Structure formats: C-alpha cells, structure tokens
Amino acid sequence: MTTAIEVLAAPDALAERVAAWLIEQASAKQGSFSLALSGGSTPERLYRRLAAAPWRDRMPWERVHLFWGDERCVPPDHPDSNQRMAREAMIAQVPIPPGNVHPVPVDGGSPEMAARLYEAELRAFAAERPGEPLFDVQLLGLGPDGHTASLFPGTAALAERSAWVVAVVGARPEPRITLTYPALEDSGAVAFLVSGAEKRAILRQLLEGDATLPAARVRPKGAVTVFADQAAMGR
Numbered sequence: 001m002t003t004a005i006e007v008l009a010a011p012d013a014l015a016e017r018v019a020a021w022l023i024e025q026a027s028a029k030q031g032s033f034s035l036a037l038s039g040g041s042t043p044e045r046l047y048r049r050l051a052a053a054p055w056r057d058r059m060p061w062e063r064v065h066l067f068w069g070d071e072r073c074v075p076p077d078h079p080d081s082n083q084r085m086a087r088e089a090m091i092a093q094v095p096i097p098p099g100n101v102h103p104v105p106v107d108g109g110s111p112e113m114a115a116r117l118y119e120a121e122l123r124a125f126a127a128e129r130p131g132e133p134l135f136d137v138q139l140l141g142l143g144p145d146g147h148t149a150s151l152f153p154g155t156a157a158l159a160e161r162s163a164w165v166v167a168v169v170g171a172r173p174e175p176r177i178t179l180t181y182p183a184l185e186d187s188g189a190v191a192f193l194v195s196g197a198e199k200r201a202i203l204r205q206l207l208e209g210d211a212t213l214p215a216a217r218v219r220p221k222g223a224v225t226v227f228a229d230q231a232a233m234g235r
C-alpha cells in the first residue's frame with residue numbers, strides 16, 4: 001500500500017486542499033464518479049467548501065454518485081445522522097441528480113435489514129460499472145480509538161470478508177451500519193481526513209502502521225492519502 005501524507009496549516013486549508021483534490025480525481029475520471037462520504041466531526045468543512053465557489057462549479061455533479069462509508073441508525077433528520085450532515089452542508093446546495101445520492105436506508109426496519117438493503121444497492125451499482133472500483137474515492141475519518149467508518153476495535157465487523165455492509169450493535173449507544181474492509185478496499189483512492197490535536201497520538205499510530213488500529217488495516221486497490229492539519233501532526 002502506498003501512503004502519501006499532506007499536511008495543511010489548519011482545518012480550513014485542509015478542507016480547501018481536499019476539495020481541490022476531489023475535483024482533480026473527478027475530472028480525471030470518465031463516466032460516473034463514485035464518492036463514498038465519511039461522517040463524524042471532520043468532513044463537514046470539506047462538504048461546505050465543495051458546495052461553494054469555486055469548487056461547486058468545477059465538480060461534474062451530474063456524474064457524481066454519493067455513498068456513505070457508515071451511518072448511525074437514527075432518523076435522517078437527527079443531529080447524529082451522517083446523511084443529514086452531508087445534505088445540509090453540501091447536497092442541498094449542489095446540482096446533483098437526486099437519484100445519484102445513495103444514503104444508507106436506516107429508516108425502515110432493523111439495522112441488519114438496512115445493511116442488507118445497502119449491500120444490494122452497492123452490488124447493483126457495481127454491476128453497472130464492470131471492471132471499475134466500487135468507489136473512485138473513499139473518504140475516511142480517524143476516530144480517537146483508531147476506528148474508521150464504523151469499524152471499531154474489538155468488533156466482529158473487522159473480520160468480515162464476504163459481506164460488504166454489516167450492522168454494528170453495541171459498540172456505540174446507537175446501532176451503526178458500516179461498510180466492511182472488502183467494500184472500503186474496492187476503492188481507486190482512499191483519503192483519510194484528520195484534524196485537531198486530539199487526534200495527534202492516534203494519527204502517529206496510523207502512520208506507523210499499527211495494525212491493531214482498524215483504520216490502519218484498510219488496504220485499498222488504489223493509493224491512500226492522509227490529509228492532516230498541523231495540529232493533528234503535532235507541528
């Protein structure tokens with residue numbers, strides 16, 4: 001696995017750089033461009049940047065397909081919903097066709113059912129793009145415990161090698177739906193976004209390749225780039 005590291009001065013510069021990088025990735029790709037979004041606290045600035053000039057007008061929204069790497073099993077308007085955050089920060093502001101937005105269906109049934117439905121949606125999308133990675137770009141975060149998406153230390157989801165999507169119950173107060181390694185790894189490029197001094201120790205472990213961290217075990221087809229701000233890098 002190739003890992004590149006880009007260090008940006010501050011969270012705003014990080015969002016600006018990743019927005020530009022995503023436009024480069026989308027522009028270089030012919031046909032549909034599939035982007036898996038991450039949730040949590042870090043990517044919101046990026047989504048707001050993508051929804052504003054100049055990036056809003058440079059992204060080929062009509063051929064962008066948005067997915068999510070994980071979701072909380074909460075109503076879609078809940079403060080903790082990854083879908084809500086991305087819709088408010090970006091999706092509502094950009095000309096993406098509604099059918100190109102593929103949220104995790106957490107609003108009808110059990111977490112296990114939501115995982116099965118999302119897996120079916122991913123497999124249908126993959127079948128439309130034979131020979132291409134499932135995701136052109138996968139955005140990921142890094143939790144203070146080394147989790148990424150909703151792959152938490154010590155959970156059964158880490159060992160899943162056949163299902164692309166599973167329910168994670170008990171790791172957090174609310175059930176989660178997460179992509180598993182086989183889905184995360186079917187990516188043309190993976191970008192970790194890491195911001196803030198509270199991530200300093202865990203980012204060092206990630207960069208040292210500490211395989212006990214769920215985040216360090218993502219081995220995609222394409223390259224991994226870690227975009228970190230100076231606070232996270234300890235500079």
Ligand SMILES: O=C1O[C@H](COP(=O)(O)O)[C@@H](O)[C@H](O)[C@H]1O
Pocket residue numbers: 037038039040041042043069070139140141142143144147148149150
């Ligand atoms: O990939 C992801 O990482 C985060 C951890 O991010 P944080 O910035 O909130 O610490 C995770 O919780 C999130 O759901 C996920 O998509």
